[in-house]
Amino acid sequence: MKFLFVGLALLGIGAALLPSVGSSGFPHADKLMHAGALFGFAVLLDWATPRSFWGWKVPVLLGYGAFIELLQALTTWxxxxxxxxxxxxxxxxxxWLLWRVVLQRFVMQQEH
Known part of the structure; x- marks a missing residue:
């Protein structure tokens, strides 16, 4: 799972540095893509390691997002x-809200 996370993260960096293809016609589609991508990366990273979510995984994920924005700032396109x-x-x-709060509570209730 760790290799999948790293591989997809590298692909994400590559995709983020490609020239923009223009508007999709859907307002805020770019923001939904960002949220969806980091949601997916959070899933993969959470499955890949038992480390602390808030103490380790969130800083890694947000650092990744900040890194992409920094790289994009260095491009002209x-x-x-x-x-x-x-x-x-x-x-x-x-x-975190869906998995850690809602789904885990639902699963725990089903077990009892």
């Missing part, structure tokens, strides 16, 4: 965005 970083953080938080 992309731009960094605090809103994109906020969408990244929202994706991580959404994962």
């Amino acid at each position: 992309r731009s960094a965005s605090l809103a994109d970083f906020a969408a990244d953080a929202a994706g991580v938080l959404l994962y």
Whole structure:
């Protein structure tokens, strides 16, 4: 699982550095893609290691999102965005809310 996480994270960096293809016609589609990507990375990282979610995984995930924004700021064809970083953080938080709070409680109730 760790290799899958690392491989997809590297692909994500590559995709983030490609020239933008324009608007999809759907408002805020870019923000949904950021949140969805970091949600997926949170799933993979959570499955890949038993380390602390808030103490280790969240800093890694948010560091990844910040790194992508920094790299985009260094290009002439992309731009960094605090809103994109906020969408990244929202994706991580959404994962935590869905899995850690809602689904685990549901699973525990089913076991008892």
